Amino acid sequence: MTETRKLSSLKHLAKRYARANRITQHQALDLVAGKLGFANWIKLVSACKNEWMPDSDQMASIEAFVAHALPAADFRTGHPEILTRRFAYLEQAEHGTIGDHAYRLQVIFHDVVVAGDGWSIKVPENLGAAPIVETSTENDGRCPVFDPEFLQEALSLARERAIQVRGEISTNWPRRSTKPDLDGVVRHPLWGSDSDVWFCLHCNGKITGAQIAQSLWHCPACGASPLDIFDTAFWCEEGGESLRPMKTNGAVDRAEADFCVVDDKPRLDLNEEKIILLIRSALLEDATNISEKLGALRAEINVDDENDVCIALEEDLWPQDKEPIKALIVAAQLGLEVEFESMWSTIPFAWPGLGEGTASTSEYTQMMLDAYAQHGASPDTET
Numbered sequence: 001m002t003e004t005r006k007l008s009s010l011k012h013l014a015k016r017y018a019r020a021n022r023i024t025q026h027q028a029l030d031l032v033a034g035k036l037g038f039a040n041w042i043k044l045v046s047a048c049k050n051e052w053m054p055d056s057d058q059m060a061s062i063e064a065f066v067a068h069a070l071p072a073a074d075f076r077t078g079h080p081e082i083l084t085r086r087f088a089y090l091e092q093a094e095h096g097t098i099g100d101h102a103y104r105l106q107v108i109f110h111d112v113v114v115a116g117d118g119w120s121i122k123v124p125e126n127l128g129a130a131p132i133v134e135t136s137t138e139n140d141g142r143c144p145v146f147d148p149e150f151l152q153e154a155l156s157l158a159r160e161r162a163i164q165v166r167g168e169i170s171t172n173w174p175r176r177s178t179k180p181d182l183d184g185v186v187r188h189p190l191w192g193s194d195s196d197v198w199f200c201l202h203c204n205g206k207i208t209g210a211q212i213a214q215s216l217w218h219c220p221a222c223g224a225s226p227l228d229i230f231d232t233a234f235w236c237e238e239g240g241e242s243l244r245p246m247k248t249n250g251a252v253d254r255a256e257a258d259f260c261v262v263d264d265k266p267r268l269d270l271n272e273e274k275i276i277l278l279i280r281s282a283l284l285e286d287a288t289n290i291s292e293k294l295g296a297l298r299a300e301i302n303v304d305d306e307n308d309v310c311i312a313l314e315e316d317l318w319p320q321d322k323e324p325i326k327a328l329i330v331a332a333q334l335g336l337e338v339e340f341e342s343m344w345s346t347i348p349f350a351w352p353g354l355g356e357g358t359a360s361t362s363e364y365t366q367m368m369l370d371a372y373a374q375h376g377a378s379p380d381t382e383t
């Protein structure tokens, strides 16, 4: 890479960083210069004139730094060293521990989720929405999220990543979408229209360009997504003229998280369908030959309101004196009374006794086909 290209590539990186963090380009240039040990960008440029050039390691570190699009807050107050530490912290944040508690961190459709055993914390993409803490139990002293210190640490971890995610989103948007011009005009990141006033289809909010840019195109009042934000309130008769402007100065991360207990333990709903499934499975175990297997498959099993079971078995397929022992055991386990009945219906194949001689379906199939053939009829025409 030539000297000039290195310099212009640094400029390009600074530009991307500026966009991701919604700061001015010269702030970003100074930040990049700071990362390379200069007081500001002008100092860096004059060093270049004196034949200083970033080496490839330095270029790579700036690239990585920009790729992680750290938040503007750090830039304003921060020191390059703090940023570097934070960068390292974020890099290893996918799996980690807080105290003795392991967690994993994931980004799911722009929402950041930190989760561990029996708890999860979601920081939604929408800056105005409160983080959601989910646990499987009320506070029984075991789940770490009820410890305020733990919660704060986990929350800040998720928020750090959320800032990065938002930065990545806005990097892909037009610059004007996140940086209002002097008249407060911003460009819709999806529709591309320019305006200094915007309307939320969801809550009828009237939002300034600065507000909507700051909240990354989510409604500051109701959190509606950029898809619901328009430059005219076309759904109102007078185009939204009378709608009252929104008071908020744009959304900020809400300090408080919403807690909810989610019972995700598997729950057994022993309904008729499941009872029938278990009983039929047991009947199949009781069946020792193909006739009985067909009998088990075709058995009519009914469960009444008291959850008692009536099993009707085809007389031609299931011997009348054969007790389905396994089915009785399963019924007893489920606390069900069982009643047996015999039934007579049209059985699927002629000569039901054929199946009594084998436990192999393919062997039975062949015998059945042969029997039909011997009687000069195909199974299709026989009734």
Ligand SMILES: [Zn+2]
Residues within 6 Å of the ligand: 200, 201, 202, 203, 204, 205, 219, 220, 221, 222, 223, 224
């Ligand atoms: Zn709204």
